Amino acid sequence: MRRTVTALSAVLIAAAGLTACGSGKDSSTESKATPPTAASSAPATTAAPQKPLAEAEARNGIPPKPDANVQAAYVRALDAISPTIVGGKEDRAVSRGRDACGTIHSFPNDHAKQVNLTQQRFSGAHQVTTEQAEKILTAVQTHLCPKH
Structure with a gap:
């Protein structure tokens, strides 16, 4: 999980750096007396990191956050295994499940590793x-990343 966090942090930092680099136009053709307005530069800074983050997650097999119906079905499946798994922290359970999708993607032919990492990820x-x-891995595959 630390690798995922580190990788996602690197993507965010890189995206912020790209945003700061400017428009890519030749600086000699731009007017140096007129700075860009806040309205024109603000959307690029706030929206830019979200797209690269989502793209990085997708490349690593991490699906987007589920809608309310999918999340509810996933939480019910985890509660059926043991009510202590979610423990009232649905967002945490979804985050861990999405990370488990990344594990499935990264180790498609190593079921034992998938189970081991899932056990570590959901233990607390x-x-x-x-x-x-x-059973958690089955619930994750069924509800959060059925393409795997």
């Missing part, structure tokens, strides 16, 4: 068993 205050990790 309550330890997840290998059997529960198998």
